[in-house]
Amino acid sequence: MGRVNTTDSPFHHEETSRDEAPQYALPLVVRIEKDAPPSRTDALETAARAVLVLLSDERSLGDGEWAQAMRDWQDARIRKVVRRARGAEWRKASALPGITVANGSAEVRVFPPVPVDAWPKELAKLQVSGTELEDPERDPEQDPGQDLEEPSSRLAEEARVWLNPGLRMSTGKEMAQVGHGVHVLWWDMDETTRKTWREAGFPLSVRTAQAAQWARLTTSGLPTVRDAGFTEIAPGETTVVVEGGGRFAHRPA
Template identity: 65%
Template sequence: MSTGDPNSQDSPFRDERTSRDEAPQFVLPLVARIERAAPPARTDALETAARAVLVMLSDARSVGDGEWAEAMRSWQDARIRKVVRRARGAEWRRAEALPGITVTGKSAEVRVFPPVPLDGWPKDLARLQVSGTDLDDPEPPADPDPAAPVLWLNPEIDMSAGKAMAQAGHGAQLAWWDLSDAARTAWRDAGFPLAVRTAAPAHWGALTTAGLPLVRDAGFTEVAPGSCTVVADHQALRG
């Protein structure tokens, strides 16, 4: 459930691959609660992970002189890596005891933590499993609300649930970067409504040429380097 790295043409870090690679590398940890008897629906888990990233980005502790601000700046100055791990039972309770924010969906729970160095994970998070989690939707997701932002997944790429959660988080973050302050405030005040859906092939082609935030994976896991995985479609980003 490891992540790649976005390199959107609209990202504030575009064309800075050398400096970003040379900077100290941090990772944003996310932990999904996946109880064996009651796993969340896949789409709900993806949407909850995306909202968790936005909640962390907008939290008062993440900006200015907040207690997490330095770590957030260090993370965003390098590759904005995210790693999604899974926990249940006592593992989840230990994760909840660490500083972070839990975001809930319809059935999903995702806890996001302030960034940590690649080799500096808290032991209660480092021991959690990364790979091997498969989630399903009991029934096909409904059509997204046309008024809400949508994170569109590439229909030609198969990703594990954790990988897709991280990629959805990347897409949400790129949209957040590109929005005006007023649009960010409105989105936050509304509770970060969003949908994650897989685009139809013809729609995907149009999305990738619409000038919207586009996630290109660095190819660390699961997909080839440079693969386009997510397009973030927010009305405020359409001219």
């Protein structure tokens, strides 16, 4: 699903051993109230941060209460499943062990991994469909996109997750993909860089690349995500490329 340079990365396992391991999924629930849905970009960036917050939480590390589930999950296919909730459903989901991350108009709760066939009932009944979100109209002169050859000062201080402009995905599917992207980048960092990024609040942005940018990104040596093809798109499609800026830069081997 992803490609990195560090040998301890969970994305480095051989296909056969990953397929034979017990399969887990990382649940993410996005709050979508009928009268106040979040914007698409806020939901994508909040999902990415939620994955990073869970990966770096002390309960996920060492002998923490979630650590074994995290290890079991990362020894198999790194599945992330996004569901939606509102009202009472959101309140019930929020009562389960997990972490809620809020940013802008979006709230996302991430939970420790669960076996793919044994979800908690409060999460299992939530809908996967219906996560299509939109961004408000923007002035293109205020957000013209970024060219790889002329990075902005903002990009120099954050990681950027680029989405494939040629794929049509639901927002829920995109949230899972950007979560994969920052997961790959996290495992491509040394401990010092991880600590710096975490202390800075995981600065990142999510953008859809322009066609010419995408062609360069996919041959740049940056971390990529290739989808397993369980839902929506064909197996092997490159969905995301992740570019770390400045202090959080990816350093090719």
